[in-house]
Amino acid sequence: MQKDLEAEFLSDFEKNQNIAHKICRMYTTDKEAHNDLFQEITIQLWKNYSKFRGDAKFSTWMYRVALNTAISLYRKSTKSIKTDHFSDVAFRISSTEYDDTEEKQLEALYKAIHQLNDIDKALIFLYLEDKNFHEIAETLGISNVNARVKMNRAKEKLKSILNP
Amino acid sequence: MDLLNKYKETWSKQIEMPYKFSTQEIYKMAHAKSSSIVKWIFVIGILEFIFMNSLYFFMDMEEAYKQYEELGLQSFVFYSQIVAYAILIYFLVQFYQNYVKISSVASTRLLMKKILQTRKTVRNYVFFNLSYLALTMIVVTIASININIEDLSNKQILLVVFLMLIATLIILGLFWLFYQLLYGILLKKLNRNYKELAKLESEM
Numbered sequence: 326m327q328k329d330l331e332a333e334f335l336s337d338f339e340k341n342q343n344i345a346h347k348i349c350r351m352y353t354t355d356k357e358a359h360n361d362l363f364q365e366i367t368i369q370l371w372k373n374y375s376k377f378r379g380d381a382k383f384s385t386w387m388y389r390v391a392l393n394t395a396i397s398l399y400r401k402s403t404k405s406i407k408t409d410h411f412s413d414v415a416f417r418i419s420s421t422e423y424d425d426t427e428e429k430q431l432e433a434l435y436k437a438i439h440q441l442n443d444i445d446k447a448l449i450f451l452y453l454e455d456k457n458f459h460e461i462a463e464t465l466g467i468s469n470v471n472a473r474v475k476m477n478r479a480k481e482k483l484k485s486i487l488n489p
Numbered sequence: 490m491d492l493l494n495k496y497k498e499t500w501s502k503q504i505e506m507p508y509k510f511s512t513q514e515i516y517k518m519a520h521a522k523s524s525s526i527v528k529w530i531f532v533i534g535i536l537e538f539i540f541m542n543s544l545y546f547f548m549d550m551e552e553a554y555k556q557y558e559e560l561g562l563q564s565f566v567f568y569s570q571i572v573a574y575a576i577l578i579y580f581l582v583q584f585y586q587n588y589v590k591i592s593s594v595a596s597t598r599l600l601m602k603k604i605l606q607t608r609k610t611v612r613n614y615v616f617f618n619l620s621y622l623a624l625t626m627i628v629v630t631i632a633s634i635n636i637n638i639e640d641l642s643n644k645q646i647l648l649v650v651f652l653m654l655i656a657t658l659i660i661l662g663l664f665w666l667f668y669q670l671l672y673g674i675l676l677k678k679l680n681r682n683y684k685e686l687a688k689l690e691s692e693m
Contacts, residue, residue: 339515342510368518371520394525398600400675452493463596466686
């Protein structure tokens, strides 16, 4: 039973691990912290997986757990050193698969996102992932109206960072 | 097109990420030990409960009871300790219940609220304990003064009261400082994020 659950979890998570990586890339600035946060997200997902009964999409459920881990549960370990982790070429599978201009644009976007506070990061992430306001409000535990107001402010902030 | 929409489009093209973990690696990570803030709060909370109650082991209780008897305080000590233990159990149950209710599946605001509540339970317990300690000190001082009232001058009584107040304030102050430091460091991020979301709710 446990083994089945585990296999199911591994397959679900492996398919959706991009979500966690995107969140890690938003909330951390070096490879070590990225992996650290990724590990904590994995632990939290697995810990709660037996309670996840498939009444929501795995990815939807994962947004919540992963964002909660990044915002509230994760503690930056003191040993990590701040470096720009995107210059870390060894971290990439292969650079040929990427359109350079797109990667450059993404790099600029992540760099701008790093300057936002934790809550704004979550809002921007959900916006970029094309979530509706209802889902955003529910994920963060705020009202729909507040989600809209807060989102507009976060977007304005991000815009002014991207295009000063 | 809106600047952010352009970025959003690029974002959606991030299908193949530059990072990927194998199933094997994910398996290992899932079984690793969590170092989340909740775990820290739980461990520190338990340690505080133990510490607060083990203080008695450092004191010579027989000697203390003898002194209480001399001061005629046996029944005060007896009943107040029964109350203190009942309150300890109440706090432990509260602490455990709050801890269990912490769920990373809850909404962000609720999760943060639950974490902060769990910590507050311990803080309240420590404050209760310190008040109990202060109360005992006050009662003992009053009883001592009462017994020796004929041998003491007004000046001496004032001095005793003054010293007791200073001692109480120093102990409370040290604990307060310790608390500010410990939880200030531990919960800096959480407090900031919670305020950010809560602020929003109260603004409307």
